[in-house]
Amino acid sequence: MTDLAHRFADNPIISPEDVTPTRPGLHVLGVFNPAAFRFQGRTWLLLRVAEGMPASNGGVSAPILAPDAPHGMRMVEVTEGDPDLVNDDPRVFIWRGRKYLTTISHLRLASYDERGTLHVEPGPALEGEGDLECFGIEDCRVTEIDGRYHLAYSAVSPDGFGVALASTADWRFFERQGMIFAPPNKDCVLFPARIGGQYVALHRPVCEGLGGKFIWIARSPDLAHWGENGCLFRTRPGAWDSVKVGAGAPPVRIADGWLELYHGVAEDGTYRMGAILLDADDPARILGRSRRPIMEPRADHERSGFFGNVVFGTGALADGDELTLYYGAADQFVCGARFSVTEILAGLA
Amino acid sequence: MTDLAHRFADNPIISPEDVTPTRPGLHVLGVFNPAAFRFQGRTWLLLRVAEGMPASNGGVSAPILAPDAPHGMRMVEVTEGDPDLVNDDPRVFIWRGRKYLTTISHLRLASYDERGTLHVEPGPALEGEGDLECFGIEDCRVTEIDGRYHLAYSAVSPDGFGVALASTADWRFFERQGMIFAPPNKDCVLFPARIGGQYVALHRPVCEGLGGKFIWIARSPDLAHWGENGCLFRTRPGAWDSVKVGAGAPPVRIADGWLELYHGVAEDGTYRMGAILLDADDPARILGRSRRPIMEPRADHERSGFFGNVVFGTGALADGDELTLYYGAADQFVCGARFSVTEILAGLA
Numbered sequence: 001m002t003d004l005a006h007r008f009a010d011n012p013i014i015s016p017e018d019v020t021p022t023r024p025g026l027h028v029l030g031v032f033n034p035a036a037f038r039f040q041g042r043t044w045l046l047l048r049v050a051e052g053m054p055a056s057n058g059g060v061s062a063p064i065l066a067p068d069a070p071h072g073m074r075m076v077e078v079t080e081g082d083p084d085l086v087n088d089d090p091r092v093f094i095w096r097g098r099k100y101l102t103t104i105s106h107l108r109l110a111s112y113d114e115r116g117t118l119h120v121e122p123g124p125a126l127e128g129e130g131d132l133e134c135f136g137i138e139d140c141r142v143t144e145i146d147g148r149y150h151l152a153y154s155a156v157s158p159d160g161f162g163v164a165l166a167s168t169a170d171w172r173f174f175e176r177q178g179m180i181f182a183p184p185n186k187d188c189v190l191f192p193a194r195i196g197g198q199y200v201a202l203h204r205p206v207c208e209g210l211g212g213k214f215i216w217i218a219r220s221p222d223l224a225h226w227g228e229n230g231c232l233f234r235t236r237p238g239a240w241d242s243v244k245v246g247a248g249a250p251p252v253r254i255a256d257g258w259l260e261l262y263h264g265v266a267e268d269g270t271y272r273m274g275a276i277l278l279d280a281d282d283p284a285r286i287l288g289r290s291r292r293p294i295m296e297p298r299a300d301h302e303r304s305g306f307f308g309n310v311v312f313g314t315g316a317l318a319d320g321d322e323l324t325l326y327y328g329a330a331d332q333f334v335c336g337a338r339f340s341v342t343e344i345l346a347g348l349a
Numbered sequence: 350m351t352d353l354a355h356r357f358a359d360n361p362i363i364s365p366e367d368v369t370p371t372r373p374g375l376h377v378l379g380v381f382n383p384a385a386f387r388f389q390g391r392t393w394l395l396l397r398v399a400e401g402m403p404a405s406n407g408g409v410s411a412p413i414l415a416p417d418a419p420h421g422m423r424m425v426e427v428t429e430g431d432p433d434l435v436n437d438d439p440r441v442f443i444w445r446g447r448k449y450l451t452t453i454s455h456l457r458l459a460s461y462d463e464r465g466t467l468h469v470e471p472g473p474a475l476e477g478e479g480d481l482e483c484f485g486i487e488d489c490r491v492t493e494i495d496g497r498y499h500l501a502y503s504a505v506s507p508d509g510f511g512v513a514l515a516s517t518a519d520w521r522f523f524e525r526q527g528m529i530f531a532p533p534n535k536d537c538v539l540f541p542a543r544i545g546g547q548y549v550a551l552h553r554p555v556c557e558g559l560g561g562k563f564i565w566i567a568r569s570p571d572l573a574h575w576g577e578n579g580c581l582f583r584t585r586p587g588a589w590d591s592v593k594v595g596a597g598a599p600p601v602r603i604a605d606g607w608l609e610l611y612h613g614v615a616e617d618g619t620y621r622m623g624a625i626l627l628d629a630d631d632p633a634r635i636l637g638r639s640r641r642p643i644m645e646p647r648a649d650h651e652r653s654g655f656f657g658n659v660v661f662g663t664g665a666l667a668d669g670d671e672l673t674l675y676y677g678a679a680d681q682f683v684c685g686a687r688f689s690v691t692e693i694l695a696g697l698a
Contacts, residue, residue: 092559097586099558099559131580132579132580135559156559157559157560157580158559158560159556159559159560159561159563159580159583160554160556160558160559160560160561161559161560162578177576178576178577178578179576179577179578179579180576180578181531181578182530182534182552182554182565182567182578183554183556183559183560184533184554184555184556184557184558184559184560185531203531205509205531205532205533206533206556206557207508207509207532207533207555208533208555208557209441209448209533210441210448210484210505210506210507210508210509210510210532210533211506211507211508211509211510211532211533212508212509214508216531218531219574220574221570221571221574222570222574224576224577225568225569225570225571225574225575225576225577226574226575226576227526227527227528227529227569227573227574227575228527228528228573228574229511229527229528229529229530229531230481230528231480231481231506231508231509234508237446
């Protein structure tokens with residue numbers, strides 16, 4: 001397999017030990033899948049921080065947001081060996097027929113100072129709110145449109161995972177616009193400009209029978225209400241992206257159109273990154289797609305971690321031919337890599 | 350179990366033999382799941398007509414819309430015993446890892462004349478169009494808002510089943526508004542009035558892991574773009590609606606609020622009907638829900654057919670305390686039944 005990434009020398013650039021927990025007793029188990037944006041002359045990341053708590057009885061536990069509980073959180077704890085417990089994935093367990101997450105995620109800011117040092121903020125920028133986010137919020141992508149920043153993230157609850165939207169101009173006050181794509185849906189990215197007068201998004205419904213884990217496109221007059229859904233591109237049997245595809249970073253405008261870096265999952269569960277080029281005026285038209293991945297798990301912290309063999313790019317910043325991708329590694333670390341747009345385009349077919 | 354339905358004496362009111370096929374060689378295998386509406390002083394139904402073709406090689410076949418093929422349709426035929434064939438459901442088969450439908454559906458009008466005789470039109474009112482409908486269109490619900498009729502139906506293709514919307518004022522010319530809810534989603538009903546200035550819909554995403562087959566509510570400024578999704582109500586463990594719930598007929602305005610007749614599926618696969626009452630001004634607020642079903646499969650043509658043990662109400666017309674429900678029976682027949690709204694309300698808890 002190929003790998004066009006020039007990884008940062010100091011990867012991982014953020015590790016769980018760099019992040020302070022939100023509540024007493026919680027441990028930061030992962031910091032990953034960062035959005036990336038520029039604000040007030042600096043480069044910022046919006047991190048997914050996943051926290052958990054070792055179950056006091058040696059079993060498993062699930063943190064759940066509960067406004068009336070102490071510190072706004074309650075724990076579901078299940079003893080190892082409980083006959084109603086199904087527990088074969090580090091990320092989830094099933095108890096009495098219901099599915100729980102072992103961690104709860106929030107979104108946290110980090111920024112580079114003038115000297116290039118990365119600082120993680122001491123508390124959350126955005127936490128889950130309401131029934132549809134009581135299992136947390138995850139995997140945010142940030143898109144700036146006309147000076148306003150739009151956060152598309154996964155809202156997770158016992159009712160499933162859908163895509164919610166929040167907006168901000170100053171990164172202090174956020175306007176929540178509700179769930180824009182109902183479950184089961186995730187990996188939503190907004191285009192950074194209106195196209196034909198409309199806002200455009202990519203999203204990733206999850207179909208188990210008819211259909212698949214394909215990338216869809218939708219349009220909106222106002223960002224809060226979406227329609228005109230179409231299937232944009234699909235998994236490829238036998239390829240590195242045969243099981244799932246999902247949008248990665250928000251599309252980047254280049255001379256040839258919109259460059260979208262997406263993730264693909266293979267039969268063996270490995271997450272790799274590839275690229276797709278969309279027509280500038282009609283983004284439902286595909287001009288090219290990576291024959292081979294542009295990045296795959298190679299470094300130790302990409303191959304092993306909370307959930308290994310994952311590179312998951314979620315933020316991209318362009319500077320001429322150089323495209324910097326910020327990505328999650330092994331559902332545990334934040335990393336960065338630089339690509340040449342020319343090299344990516346050369347691999348499209 | 351209970352049953353509050355006063356069934357029509359002449360059920361089934363439409364059977365497959367009453368419907369002419371659209372193309373040479375096709376057989377009408379089912380006519381079911383009718384929308385109901387009033388237009389030009391008459392009662393009309395918009396039927397789902399499912400057609401199939403016996404495979405010439407004694408196996409299974411799938412009809413697929415293909416504009417360039419003869420009669421606009423091609424057939425995928427698979428010989429019985431093909432090692433790549435999985436064939437254990439009359440409605441679908443899997444071949445070489447891909448899922449196909451054994452029938453293709455379109456929407457057809459029927460209307461009652463002055464003497465109360467029901468006439469089925471000789472051809473389709475609406476057929477599938479484009480990639481997202483190449484496996485057909487199904488299970489339409491019709492809602493009249495301000496003199497215009499809106500058709501919310503399942504659009505089916507290899508990319509999954511989603512909800513598409515078409516509108517008409519005269520039942521001759523239809524304006525297609527695209528896919529409003531991406532797959533996997535179906536059973537969408539529009540409320541017959543704006544509430545708080547917005548259009549409101551119920552819809553039914555399909556979650557296999559986290560979440561379930563629950564009924565969601567969404568809002569729209571323009572009918573074509575939807576957001577503000579929320580989970581309205583869920584399946585009930587151990588009850589007659591423990592596996593799936595889905596909206597049935599479009600909500601009917603009664604003195605107490607919005608009355609929604611919905612279907613629930615039990616562990617044994619039986620489809621029954623129940624009711625839910627929603628607040629008039631805030632339809633996300635539930636005022637009551639049927640403890641027990643209001644109708645269940647009892648007649649022979651409800652208990653056996655193309656897919657047995659199904660009553661599936663999709664159109665309701667109110668006249669004072671009398672509510673007439675038009676429903677599909679066993680995925681094969683169109684039937685009708687009358688209810689007393691008072692009796693339905695008495696069973697809510």
